[in-house]
Amino acid sequence: MTDDTMAFLSLIQKSDDGDFLKSVPEAALQRIMDYDVENLIGAAPHERTPDRQTYGYHLVRVQARTPGEPLGxxxxxxxxEQDWSKARGEAARKQQDEALRSRYSVSIDQAALERLVKANPQ
Incomplete structure (x- = not known):
């Protein structure tokens, strides 16, 4: 059986108190909300995303949605203008970095690196 089927059977078994008709739409709405949040933040429950804040995620209760108006x-x-300027600055920085990298050759002395690692274990 699939996880959804097992969850549904578990829900039926727990509904001895007569609130089965109430619990089915609640469970369905919870699944829809979980799906929406997962897509919105780009991570499943207990996963981290690159844009996670220092203090973690914040629980927010959405009580109503108002459709936005398109901006002129x-x-x-x-x-x-700010986005365009930022993109130009990043492109210029990237081009400058590439120009600097092309001037130098980097090599790593493996023996020296291994001695350094052995001398400073963590």
Whole structure:
């Protein structure tokens, strides 16, 4: 049996108190909400994402959703200019890094590295 089937059977077995009809939609809504959150943050439960905050995740209760309004160009212009400027700066930095790297040759003395590692075990 699949995990979903097992979870459903477990739900039926636990529903001796007469709230079975209430517990089925609650379980379905919980699964939908879990799926939405997983897609929103890009990680399954107990997984970490690169953008995780220093203090971990925060539990937020969403009580209502209001559809957003599309921004006009003038309203979005400052954010667009900032994104464009940031992208140009990153591209220039990357180009400068490549130019610097092309000037140098890097080699590693394996014997010296091994001696250093043995002298400073962690």
């Amino acid at each position: 160009f003038e309203a979005a212009r400052p954010a667009l």
